[in-house]
Amino acid sequence: MSMPSRYETEISGSAMMAAMTEVHGRVWRQGRPQEDFSFDHVSDYLADDGTLVWVDVYDPDHATLTALADELKLNVWAVEDAMAPNERTKATVYHSHTFFTVYAIETVAPSDDSSSTLLKYRISGFVLPRGLITVRLPAETGGRWDTGQVSNRFDELGGQEHGVGALVHGLLDVVVDGHFDAVQALDDGIEALEDELFAEDGPKGGGLQRRTFRFRKDLVELRRVVLPMREVVSAIQHRRLDAKTSPELDPLYADLYDHVLRASEWTESLRDMVTTVFETNLSLQDARLNTVMKKLTGWAAVIAVPTAVTGFYGQNVQYPGIETVHGFVVSSAIIVVLVALLYVTFKRRDWL
Structure with a gap:
């Protein structure tokens, strides 16, 4: 399910530029979804007590995002972080809003023994009292993360009754579920390495060593994404508690934090497993050489x-x-x- 309204705003300056910034949005009034989203009225939505808005900006131009930040009074350094390359996973609390950066992970079938099984999609967000502004950058592979699953998760939970906290929870919940899927895929791959390692005829060729090294690199990348999620979830939850809104979300955030801890611990255990596979393979090679x-x-x-x-x-x-x-x-x-x-x-x- 994609977001109902979609707008493409052209970036202009002294001359019209070819780049296009995609803007998607959803609006709820008094807990009811609306179909009249307009990017030009974002400030009006945020000023209305009975309105909740989600604005998703894909591949923004720096000037466009800066203009939006000026209109919504967003922190200038947070805007720079939203556009900066290779920004780490983090959450920062400001006076009027909370800024976070997370990475969604998608698993793919590798084309060869040296290809990665993970695709990363960067998502930055500005959490406002009545709205969420998400900024997504294009992935290196050219793929695009589906935001429709966030809308579905939000609707399934009846999040309209709980405000922006439920919307942020839906986004983070989908991201963490993707982390679990990635960890599970790596776990299955490492188990396949173990089966091949202890097969009667032993591993064939140098493929096992290459795949083991590839899994080690994937786990390093995944660890950089998963471990800081504890900080992100904790910062957003505590900021929401300070505002004393929607206490019904407390169990959901507690469960989300538990999932983050489990994904972190699982990632750490897999690092030990793949290191053990790597070292065991070398030991078995020495043992086979001694036998010969x-x-x-x-x-x-x-x-x-x-x-x-x-x-x-x-x-x-x-x-x-x-x-x-x-x-x-x-x-x-x-x-x-x-x-x-x-x-x-x-x-x-x-x-x-």
């Missing part, structure tokens, strides 16, 4: 017996049995007996 060397050494010892005997009888000197049938029989018997003795001894010790 042991077998080669045993066969070399077995082969050395006939080499030594035939070498002795091949001397250019006189020795007992030279040029006689019984000399050939004795030398052959010595070779057979010693080889059989070494073979049985090494076999009992599992050297062959």
Whole structure:
């Protein structure tokens, strides 16, 4: 389900620019959804006690976002953070609003052993008393995160009765659910590595090492996204409690915080697991190499017996049995007996 109203505002200055900023919005009055959203009336919505508004801005131009911030009295540094590249997950409380940045995660099938299984979508938000302004930047892969699932989650919870706190909860809940899906996908991938690691024929080629290294990098990226979510949820919940609004949301935020903790702990445990897989693979490779060397050494010892005997009888000197049938029989018997003795001894010790 997409947001009902959609507007594209052209960025203009001294000359018209080709870039387009997409603006989506939803409005509720007295708990009822409205169809008359207009980006030009955002200030009026926020000034109306009985109105709740959600404005979603996709790929904004800096000038457009700055103009919106001036109109809504948003903190200038928060606006800069919303546009800055590689901003970390965080939440900052200002006098009139709360600013946060989170990353939604989507799992994809890797194209090869070195490809990532995660896609990140950055979402920044300005939480106002009667509205939520979200700013989304394009992903590096060109994909786009679906905001319709947030609308669905908000409607399912009947969030119109609880104001902006329910809207923010719906957004964060969908983001955290995506984190769980990503952790689950990585967990399944690591278990597949373990199964391949201890297979009877062992891992084939260098694919396991590459996939293990890829999982380690994915977990590092996921950890940077998941761990700071505790700070974000806590800051938003405490700011809302300070305002003493919608106490009915307390159990929902407590449950959301619990999900964040579980995702964080799961991510940490997976880091230990993938490190163990990496180290175990190296240990098994050393063990297999030792086994091969042991077998080669045993066969070399077995082969050395006939080499030594035939070498002795091949001397250019006189020795007992030279040029006689019984000399050939004795030398052959010595070779057979010693080889059989070494073979049985090494076999009992599992050297062959």
